[in-house]
Amino acid sequence: MVFPLYEKEAVSWQLTEGGELDAETWDRLCREVLNKRVIRRAMFLLEKMDRTELQIRRKLRDNHYPEELIDVAVDYVKSYHYIDDLRYAEVYIRSHQSDKSRAQLRAALQQRGVPSDLIAQAMEEAYEDCEEELIRKLLLQKQYNPEHMDRKQKYRIYQCLLRKGFSNSQIMRQMDLT
Numbered sequence: 372m373v374f375p376l377y378e379k380e381a382v383s384w385q386l387t388e389g390g391e392l393d394a395e396t397w398d399r400l401c402r403e404v405l406n407k408r409v410i411r412r413a414m415f416l417l418e419k420m421d422r423t424e425l426q427i428r429r430k431l432r433d434n435h436y437p438e439e440l441i442d443v444a445v446d447y448v449k450s451y452h453y454i455d456d457l458r459y460a461e462v463y464i465r466s467h468q469s470d471k472s473r474a475q476l477r478a479a480l481q482q483r484g485v486p487s488d489l490i491a492q493a494m495e496e497a498y499e500d501c502e503e504e505l506i507r508k509l510l511l512q513k514q515y516n517p518e519h520m521d522r523k524q525k526y527r528i529y530q531c532l533l534r535k536g537f538s539n540s541q542i543m544r545q546m547d548l549t
Contacts, residue, residue, distance in 0.1 A: 425484020
């Protein structure tokens with residue numbers, strides 16, 4: 372088993388690299404040293420930015436904490452709502468919904484480990500207004516003007532909106548191509 376321990380702590384606990392560690396010593400070491408350390412590490416990771424539960428778990432694994440200690444830290448930060456995947460999804464959607472489609476947002480949140488049911492709940496709340504409004508905003512940003520654009524320019528904008536995940540029918544309606 373691998374876990375982070377300072378050299379002075381290893382000496383005071385009479386531990387050697389590759390040595391045997393009995394269950395009683397491990398339990399005491401966790402209670403007295405490691406539980407506090409893994410919680411502090413999780414708190415430090417959340418200090419500068421919100422993270423999902425999966426992101427915290429990955430970071431703690433990268434720091435060589437065993438799964439049982441990671442569970443302790445995650446339970447602790449969850450109990451104080453320092454990590455809340457629903458809140459994370461809501462904030463992420465609000466801050467990116469003006470430049471990303473639902474499909475892009477969903478994919479980004481799934482990559483960050485937000486469960487699908489929480490993504491759906493956050494999307495439902497964030498998209499009370501219509502996606503078509505977002506298409507209109509993007510068309511304005513692209514300086515879309517159907518009277519002064521040739522077919523190739525319209526097609527380029529249409530493809531851009533499709534890649535962002537908007538439906539064909541919504542794009543056609545907003546571009547007046549129906």
